[in-house]
Amino acid sequence: MASPDLVVRIGGEGGEGVISCGEILAKAVARGGLNIHAFRTFPAEIRGGLAVFQLRASHGPTRSLKQDLDVLCAFNQEAYDTYVDIIKDDGALCYDPELCTPDERLKGKSSFEMPLDAISREVTEGTRAKNMVAVGAMIRLFDIPLELAQNAVAEWFDAKGDKVVAMNQKAAEAGWHHSDEHFKPLHRSFERHPERDQILVTGNEAAALGALAAGVQFVPGYPITPATPIFEFLCKELPKFGGQAIQFEDEIATLAAGIGASFAGKRVLTATSGPGLSLMSETLNLASMAECPLVIVNVMRGGPSTGLPTKTEQSDLKFAIYGTSGESPRCIMAPFDIYDCFWQVIRAFDIAEKYQMPVILLTDQALAYTSMNIPRPELGVFEPVKRLAPPLDTEREGFQRYANTESGVSPMPIPGQHDLPYMGTGLEHSETGAPNYTPDNHEMMTAKRFRKLKTLGKHIVQEPSEEVEPEGAEIGVIGWGSTYGAIREAIEMLDEQDGVKVAHLHPRILSPLHEWRIRRFLGPLRKLIVPEENYTGQYAHFLKGKFGIKPIEVHKCRGMPFSAEELYRAIKEEL
Amino acid sequence: MASPDLVVRIGGEGGEGVISCGEILAKAVARGGLNIHAFRTFPAEIRGGLAVFQLRASHGPTRSLKQDLDVLCAFNQEAYDTYVDIIKDDGALCYDPELCTPDERLKGKSSFEMPLDAISREVTEGTRAKNMVAVGAMIRLFDIPLELAQNAVAEWFDAKGDKVVAMNQKAAEAGWHHSDEHFKPLHRSFERHPERDQILVTGNEAAALGALAAGVQFVPGYPITPATPIFEFLCKELPKFGGQAIQFEDEIATLAAGIGASFAGKRVLTATSGPGLSLMSETLNLASMAECPLVIVNVMRGGPSTGLPTKTEQSDLKFAIYGTSGESPRCIMAPFDIYDCFWQVIRAFDIAEKYQMPVILLTDQALAYTSMNIPRPELGVFEPVKRLAPPLDTEREGFQRYANTESGVSPMPIPGQHDLPYMGTGLEHSETGAPNYTPDNHEMMTAKRFRKLKTLGKHIVQEPSEEVEPEGAEIGVIGWGSTYGAIREAIEMLDEQDGVKVAHLHPRILSPLHEWRIRRFLGPLRKLIVPEENYTGQYAHFLKGKFGIKPIEVHKCRGMPFSAEELYRAIKEEL
Amino acid sequence: MSETAFKVKDYKSDLKPIWCAGCGDYGAINPFYQALVENQLDPKDTVIVSGIGCSGRFPYFCDTYGFHGVHGRAVPTAAGMKIANPELNIFAVGGDGDGLGIGGGHLPHVARKNVDITYILLDNSIYGLTKGQSSPTSPLTMTSKTAPYAYVEEPLNPLAMLLAYGASFIARGFSGKPKDLKALFSQAIQHKGFSVVLIFSPCVTFNKQITFKTMNEIVKPSPEDWDRSNRLAAMEKSLDTDSYWTGVVYQDERPTIHQRVAEITERVGRYNNFKELIDKFA
Amino acid sequence: MSETAFKVKDYKSDLKPIWCAGCGDYGAINPFYQALVENQLDPKDTVIVSGIGCSGRFPYFCDTYGFHGVHGRAVPTAAGMKIANPELNIFAVGGDGDGLGIGGGHLPHVARKNVDITYILLDNSIYGLTKGQSSPTSPLTMTSKTAPYAYVEEPLNPLAMLLAYGASFIARGFSGKPKDLKALFSQAIQHKGFSVVLIFSPCVTFNKQITFKTMNEIVKPSPEDWDRSNRLAAMEKSLDTDSYWTGVVYQDERPTIHQRVAEITERVGRYNNFKELIDKFA
Ligand SMILES: Cc1ncc(C[n+]2csc(CCOP(=O)(O)OP(=O)(O)O)c2C)c(N)n1
Ligand SMILES: Cc1ncc(C[n+]2csc(CCOP(=O)(O)OP(=O)(O)O)c2C)c(N)n1
Numbered sequence A, B: 001m002a003s004p005d006l007v008v009r010i011g012g013e014g015g016e017g018v019i020s021c022g023e024i025l026a027k028a029v030a031r032g033g034l035n036i037h038a039f040r041t042f043p044a045e046i047r048g049g050l051a052v053f054q055l056r057a058s059h060g061p062t063r064s065l066k067q068d069l070d071v072l073c074a075f076n077q078e079a080y081d082t083y084v085d086i087i088k089d090d091g092a093l094c095y096d097p098e099l100c101t102p103d104e105r106l107k108g109k110s111s112f113e114m115p116l117d118a119i120s121r122e123v124t125e126g127t128r129a130k131n132m133v134a135v136g137a138m139i140r141l142f143d144i145p146l147e148l149a150q151n152a153v154a155e156w157f158d159a160k161g162d163k164v165v166a167m168n169q170k171a172a173e174a175g176w177h178h179s180d181e182h183f184k185p186l187h188r189s190f191e192r193h194p195e196r197d198q199i200l201v202t203g204n205e206a207a208a209l210g211a212l213a214a215g216v217q218f219v220p221g222y223p224i225t226p227a228t229p230i231f232e233f234l235c236k237e238l239p240k241f242g243g244q245a246i247q248f249e250d251e252i253a254t255l256a257a258g259i260g261a262s263f264a265g266k267r268v269l270t271a272t273s274g275p276g277l278s279l280m281s282e283t284l285n286l287a288s289m290a291e292c293p294l295v296i297v298n299v300m301r302g303g304p305s306t307g308l309p310t311k312t313e314q315s316d317l318k319f320a321i322y323g324t325s326g327e328s329p330r331c332i333m334a335p336f337d338i339y340d341c342f343w344q345v346i347r348a349f350d351i352a353e354k355y356q357m358p359v360i361l362l363t364d365q366a367l368a369y370t371s372m373n374i375p376r377p378e379l380g381v382f383e384p385v386k387r388l389a390p391p392l393d394t395e396r397e398g399f400q401r402y403a404n405t406e407s408g409v410s411p412m413p414i415p416g417q418h419d420l421p422y423m424g425t426g427l428e429h430s431e432t433g434a435p436n437y438t439p440d441n442h443e444m445m446t447a448k449r450f451r452k453l454k455t456l457g458k459h460i461v462q463e464p465s466e467e468v469e470p471e472g473a474e475i476g477v478i479g480w481g482s483t484y485g486a487i488r489e490a491i492e493m494l495d496e497q498d499g500v501k502v503a504h505l506h507p508r509i510l511s512p513l514h515e516w517r518i519r520r521f522l523g524p525l526r527k528l529i530v531p532e533e534n535y536t537g538q539y540a541h542f543l544k545g546k547f548g549i550k551p552i553e554v555h556k557c558r559g560m561p562f563s564a565e566e567l568y569r570a571i572k573e574e575l
Numbered sequence C, D: 001m002s003e004t005a006f007k008v009k010d011y012k013s014d015l016k017p018i019w020c021a022g023c024g025d026y027g028a029i030n031p032f033y034q035a036l037v038e039n040q041l042d043p044k045d046t047v048i049v050s051g052i053g054c055s056g057r058f059p060y061f062c063d064t065y066g067f068h069g070v071h072g073r074a075v076p077t078a079a080g081m082k083i084a085n086p087e088l089n090i091f092a093v094g095g096d097g098d099g100l101g102i103g104g105g106h107l108p109h110v111a112r113k114n115v116d117i118t119y120i121l122l123d124n125s126i127y128g129l130t131k132g133q134s135s136p137t138s139p140l141t142m143t144s145k146t147a148p149y150a151y152v153e154e155p156l157n158p159l160a161m162l163l164a165y166g167a168s169f170i171a172r173g174f175s176g177k178p179k180d181l182k183a184l185f186s187q188a189i190q191h192k193g194f195s196v197v198l199i200f201s202p203c204v205t206f207n208k209q210i211t212f213k214t215m216n217e218i219v220k221p222s223p224e225d226w227d228r229s230n231r232l233a234a235m236e237k238s239l240d241t242d243s244y245w246t247g248v249v250y251q252d253e254r255p256t257i258h259q260r261v262a263e264i265t266e267r268v269g270r271y272n273n274f275k276e277l278i279d280k281f282a
């Protein structure tokens, strides 16, 4: 079956313009009315190393990265060497003969000369516009009018003035003509819907937009790859909603400031990644103990330690759940695609505020740096969940901030608003907040705090997980986070190519476990497959601990997301 | 069956001398040739709150705290109010009628007036020696010659000069006479062995002694209850072994300095507790990634957050295993009694150095602040395990510090000793230590690091765990850490009182799991009980995840250790 | 004053301080209550944030809002509170270990942000709560449980440090002089920007070297006509370690972070609705 | 020099620096190699510890032992290395974010310990590696990715801070003047105690406000007869923010922590064997 998709990978040295080339391309193609899935991966250095932009476009859904390439656009030899093997048999290479020499590894696949440097030199003064030549050359493949690319080029270089814009547009045009003349066999024709009203965002942007939609008021931050863009975005946009995004000196101060602001009644979010979350460990515990709501978006990267800052991994799950001393409740969530990043941040706020606890939302580098066209989110009449306030007639004397309620949730006054001064504290405390280390009190308060998770657990029973449960499926897949798209496509491939029905459950709230729902899903299954982008199978370990099952674990710990093909093969092996 | 033990609890306001009274008593009783188990609990404040010292003595083994009291020695009303209910029916209260008024809750148990303040005033100038009056009064009960108490008093007040010593001895003597005259029914007679050559140490002291025995060279530290005494001890004694114990400004600097010293070839230990370990999270990960050996003794206290600093809990297990971002190997151990603290620190060093990874040893406040008489540790011919050094003829060019070996362990040169400069690093790296983020390399190096855990796992198969497996036992208990004594005594009670045989396994290495051994233990059992001093059942959750079993979990989250009686009842319920 | 004015009793909580008898911290909290009275801060609008230590118990004894966080983080917690909710009166309180050791890295940044909070540092040159270890201000000559033979680090000079950080109000006092302290607290409260009151507050239980007595011998009130705006002169004073100069050592007026943020918010304007932002991604 | 003397090539590693063309850090590493040659430090006895940042890549380009730790912890890591193994020559290297932001809390303590290491701070007033956010030394007038409209914090003054901390050797240089840097490195290496070389090292990619050009305009070598032992005079210089005074600004000689520890070890003596200690618990 011929793929309805076109998958193009551009590779070159970091700093050479690979990424800007891809960004412009993606924008133009999405506006041209195709669905896209655009993935970036960088070296962790400012200069040197391989930078990659992969654009997949289709009139059908584009839920995942694809592994095999229709076109490899190699800016240098390293890009060729690294990726020549994943060009499809009917795929092609586009390369600059000055910078790259194809060899026998091409195995008869087609190849096209694309003299980027030469064309750039010809139409502009130097080779700096080579990546725009590539923009023009590639846009032609997708059957997108040159005009759309030119608009995107203009937007990209807007701040640099008309001259720069004009020069780059010239380069793009030259690239287009080169392609038009020489790349005929590569040109596709698509059913396009340019009239759609969609937006094009990365996972990071979607999360930041979600925070703004949720009414975030205070965003303390400290830069860390790959979470930095969320903070940078909010530094730019939050002031225009009247809130403050403030840089602190480290992640400890960042979270401490967040707790302070939360205590003071504000909706707080911060975004970080592994090493930053590690530094927050002690302070995070304080938020659980003092019962201060806040949202942490943890954009997972390759670990451990400094690890692979610009690569992806799903390896912070256990740390998010257990990552601090003693036992304190937190809610751990994972959005499963870019659109979901937007909505799950909003939901994370609701849970944090309602249950007065930190919520950690696990996204990852792949989601964060992937852009897709998504429906324009319509907020409608939006009612953010409010913290439980003390009743109006609450007496100051003997007020119990940490009252041992049935739900576990206690009334939380706000300084300046309520005349109910109390002590928020990380020491074990009585219902009023006074230090209390007696055995009975500790037992009671621990139970109270954990009861909030139980209440939340009951509450999520009614909420939808993302799922498909075809009649008669004997094999099921449970995944979490950004693997959603690849799993879904793999299941579609199994259905279409092999006529096998596979069930799929993808919970968004990972802890507390959505126990009842998972149990129901497991019911009819003969085999369960749990794919994760980590080494030890973290979610699978949980499921085993809880349900006494032995799933087939599929691990990938290579800094890259699963492709649908990989999962297709992994599931097929188990049939 | 009459208990062969005498259990005395002294309670009073923090700062009133309860603890010094108990310490002197314990020393004298141990030297008098009885086995003792002496437990302390403090308020987290410097002044005020209830301080408690409990001394259990016997000619048989004294493996645990006992729950029920033969004698409550109440220095004030609060001590009486809090503990009157746990005096045994045939037990007694000793109290100062000026400070405490017994009431109907005594339910006909005997009571004895012990006018501490008055006697102190009589024989010295004021009431400051009241706790020494109590020393004298109590020592009489244990059938210990007054002289031994007087020696202990003299040692305690040695630094304060002869006058102070004399005054306190006078008070002790007066207490002894008061007891001799009025407390007849309370006096026990024991089979004593004063000739034994034993030592009296707390768990903290045993751990610190173990570190010295293991040849620790560098101890960076930051005070935190209840781990502080380990650091203080080493500040005093390590210089006399030629090493350095140095205070740093926080736990992050502490561990960073430790990693530096480890890289520089030294044997490094630091001691901390929950909040401190939380702060170390990021740096700990670096030690795993850069493969620097070091030992962390984490003395668990009541959590979460600042929690209950002076109380006990076994709630840092999951944090110790998973407490940092990404996936990195560490070894987690738990000694099961005071003697074991000594030996397991030595073993922790061996594992750390051999496998080039951090080892976290989980003790807890109960172990740390309990003293017992233990055999004098004989080191014999002691050969500490050395790190794998590069072979003598290793070439400088192309040297692979992180060579992908079969065991996972790679040669580690030491600056100044080997001319093999390399980069230790927290970034993902190639075998030489150069940054490398390629998928293949990350997969290989992750596997290499985790292979060290596998190799260790194979190695521990041959090592003994602490276990009893009586023929025909259908019920078993798996515990970890300081619950050992209480479990063992509970099992003895079941045997003696109910004729029921119960098996018991108590692994010292908790992660990696001692899989084969546990599986064998589980084999013949019908029921498994896993008691833990935490709220969620952390070790049980692991066992469930690994073995697909459903143990009966017994949780206690009250800041106090299990007593044998509690466990006896818990097990009996399951018969 | 009106009938409804707040009195000392309105600021005292029901919890009786658990400090040792004679602890310097009593000498600090009493004038603090009085300064609150003098400035009539509404307890409902006031938060006292503290770190861990004997000194960290301070807010429990005040009938305002309070927050007892983790060790060393009082200052950034208070800063977040104030930046997010500038209507509140915010204090941070902590010891020398808390504020200059584990939490010392935060001070430069709150100072340069000029967050409008008042930080009270109760310095006893010892770790009190953990029972007597060396602290960042312990003198070289002092032994302790972690320096049983001699200390191996020079003490820090918090006054010089805060001057170098550019804190906009720095006062120094002594809990043996509670009357002076009240005046210093009052001025710190009135200052717009980051104000610090450094208080030497003896630990009678664990610090036998620096005591009320030894401090009384070296305390020197700054001259009446002291020029608070002269940073270099203040630095010179800070280097005089034979005396302990008290009073407001330095003060300057410059925008607080809140003012700077407000100016930006004003300048960039507001979106009319969320859609306006979303449109940028179309 | 003998035939076996170490040359620059002996200090250069096989890895080619990955800094952007024109990055200030090239201007620092070259004189650093030369200073190593001048002092003939044996690569086998030398460790360079770094934090995270573009500057943190420094040790990869040196053929000595190196340690690339986590963000902000180069200085305490190096301190531990040196205290535990005083035979080694230890350097710590990092950026302004690494050393003054996240790691800023460690500096006062390494300074007061007077650990005999050399700390090289490559200040570019920006976060380079993470692509252009404000740093603790970014000026108020500078916009960045995290201060898109204006920065809201005053820059820190690292020179004044280190003086307040009592660092025993403080030099300031500029990577646009590599020759001067070599001399500063050499003196820092020779100093016994904590030596700091503050280097302004422009980020040509992300900092468009403070550049080689603007720096060249304000760099002022200290006068030849500058009295290094005068801390107050040095403070005065540090307050002159219109000029950038270079040279060794301050130096004093006092015992290092290692000397103090050695003195204690000497004084307290040694146990003959482990049993001697155990006996105390009998
Ligand atoms: C992360 C962490 N490390 C260590 C501790 C233990 N601790 C509690 S208070 C304290 C120091 C107290 O000294 P200081 O700040 O001077 O306050 P003081 O008691 O003297 O008022 C320490 C080390 C802790 N609570 N948290
Ligand atoms: C705990 C942690 N937080 C954040 C980061 C991300 N990070 C890497 S380098 C850096 C700042 C670099 O700035 P600077 O120290 O000035 O070095 P430069 O790149 O400018 O040389 C940051 C924030 C990290 N690696 N670790």
Ligand code: SF4
Pocket (backbone or CB within 6 Å): B046, C018, C019, C020, C022, C023, C024, C025, C054, C055, C124, C128, C129, C202, C203, C204, C205, C206
């Ligand atoms: S220990 Fe010292 S600081 Fe703490 S309360 Fe007692 S006197 Fe005050």
Ligand code: SF4
Pocket (backbone or CB within 6 Å): A046, D018, D019, D020, D022, D023, D024, D025, D054, D055, D124, D128, D129, D202, D203, D204, D205, D206
């Ligand atoms: S980004 Fe700046 S600091 Fe980093 S290498 Fe490039 S020029 Fe140097």
Ligand SMILES: [Mg+2]
Pocket (backbone or CB within 6 Å): C053, C095, C096, C097, C122, C123, C124, C125, C126, C127, C128, C135
């Ligand atoms: Mg103190």
Ligand SMILES: [Mg+2]
Pocket (backbone or CB within 6 Å): D053, D095, D096, D097, D122, D123, D124, D125, D126, D127, D128, D135
């Ligand atoms: Mg920088």
